[in-house]
Amino acid sequence: MRAVVVDEQELVRSGFSMILEAQPDIEVVAEASDGAQAVAAVRAHNPDVLLLDIRMPGMDGLEAARQVCASSECRVVMLTTFDLDEYVYEALYAGASGFLLKDVRRDDLVHAVRVAAGGDSLLAPSVTRRLVADLVRQQRRRAQEPAPGRSSGLAVLTTREEETLRLLARGLSNAEIATTLYVSEHTVKTHVSNVLTKLGLRDRVQAVIRAYEEGLVIPGETGEGEGAAAPSRE
Structure with missing residues (x-):
């Protein structure tokens, strides 16, 4: 290289x-x-x-x-x-x-x-x-907190792609996301690639920023319970 x-x-x-x-x-x-x-x-x-x-x-x-x-x-x-x-x-x-x-x-x-x-x-x-602290301050300056649930800004994503983005934003590796969602690493890589393409993002860093901006991840959340996601039938 x-x-x-x-x-x-x-x-x-x-x-x-x-x-x-x-x-x-x-x-x-x-x-x-x-x-x-x-x-x-x-x-x-x-x-x-x-x-x-x-x-x-x-x-x-x-x-x-x-x-x-x-x-x-x-x-x-x-x-x-x-x-x-x-x-x-x-x-x-x-x-x-x-x-x-x-x-x-x-x-x-x-x-x-x-x-x-x-x-x-x-x-x-x-x-x-x-970076996360900056995003927290930006959210607090907004007149209204993002509504929980699916953001309109992420409507182009499938449910599984949005789940992948949420876990990615919490710092999980592809292997950890695969374990959490009961899918292969190859499938996770495909989901991540789809997320970047659909949202017009260059890489995972910008994906993390977008996830926080859209309220998909709330700063301070631990992510406990994510491992209970139902197995994917892909």
Whole structure:
């Protein structure tokens, strides 16, 4: 898999590049120090993954992510020093597949690139908590809480696809969703793919955001009882 590493600090990007280049299945095809260079590198090299610093002079990582996600299939993983970065929510909406803190462990960095290249999404746990907290605040600002039950915004989904989205938003893996719904992992992958396609979403991160926005998942719910779902007859 091919990667581009972008950070305004030379030591940071060269360090990340060295870690990735040491892997037999990863090639760093370019490095860059700002957003404009990042966009140009993606156009020139067509990488699978872009590791992108969120705070840079000139064009920042947020604008670079917007442009890259809008014009290519490259997966964008944002790099940040602060887990409370105010751009987290907006960058996810722009299409970023996840966030990593810059003090990430070597193995976790490599894992993140592989996960992103495989089409999945990732977030540091602290970033996930902030994302959910933002969604809670947005819900509280609304004049009326979402009505329980099926949301009109999700009407294009089948009942089983909506169940899959609910469990996905609660952080369950495909294997855990399969166990809960008494279906195979292959079936879960099909449901997840259908959810993304029908709702026009780029990846699982945006699916989680949509689930909270639609009131499908209420922050603070534990999900107890989900395992009692009736077996599917698919």
